[in-house]
Amino acid sequence: MELIKKSGLEIEISRHRLQIERIQPIVNDMLNEGFNFSTTELKDLRDGCKLLYKQAEDMARKDTSRIKALFRRNKDYEDTITHLRGVINSKTSELYTILRSGSLRPLDVGAYEVENGNVILSPAWLNQKEEEYTIQPTDSRIQAEELVQNVKKAIDELNAFVSDNPYFGLGFGSIKDDRRCLCRLTENGEFYIEKENYEYI
Structure with missing residues (x-):
């Protein structure tokens, strides 16, 4: 960090x-x-x-x-x-x-x-x-940075995974985004999986 x-x-x-x-x-x-x-x-x-x-x-x-x-x-x-x-x-x-x-x-x-x-x-x-x-870096801050980077990497990979699929707007989106995606983040910060959208893969 x-x-x-x-x-x-x-x-x-x-x-x-x-x-x-x-x-x-x-x-x-x-x-x-x-x-x-x-x-x-x-x-x-x-x-x-x-x-x-x-x-x-x-x-x-x-x-x-x-x-x-x-x-x-x-x-x-x-x-x-x-x-x-x-x-x-x-x-x-x-x-x-x-x-x-x-x-x-x-x-x-x-x-x-x-x-x-x-x-x-x-x-x-x-x-x-x-x-x-x-x-300044601390053990907890270094761990937090690693966790954030892991989440970012997973989101980037998920978005890349559906990028060539015409049925998807994103792999990961927000609850206010109307585009089809595989999972979303709600207004309360909860993780929601759009399971029915697996059909379009």
Whole structure:
């Protein structure tokens, strides 16, 4: 039995690849604001922003530490943290929309990595999808394949057997096929033999 590739892999990859150019501006904006922004932060942006909010606090604290007057430092800190949290919330909303979160077929944030500031498809995710869309041989699947091939061979031989007989349309047909045959498959998947048709052989 050979490896079987399920349909839909290229569509799934393409769905995610098409959104790279929409996610890239989010990464650019976060980097321009001074955030350290890698794959971890991209996932955090989708999953509650705990790391990013902590980073924003650290950035605001560092940015205002040079101010000696406490009231000015506190005011500057609040202004900075409010701005940075606003950026995080805005980019969270944008990413939510791009990934179609909440829809029947949302995109997987794990499909993306940020490498040197550039959004790419994750090699690990691609490998995972490749495995997910590949049916591997097992003993049971090999046996099933052999049984299916045996049935196909028998049907082909039966059809070939009556192919020169003008009284038959097929050797093996379906219940909805009006042509004369020797056996049929019913709508319920049952095997039915047309014994009286042996007369025409």
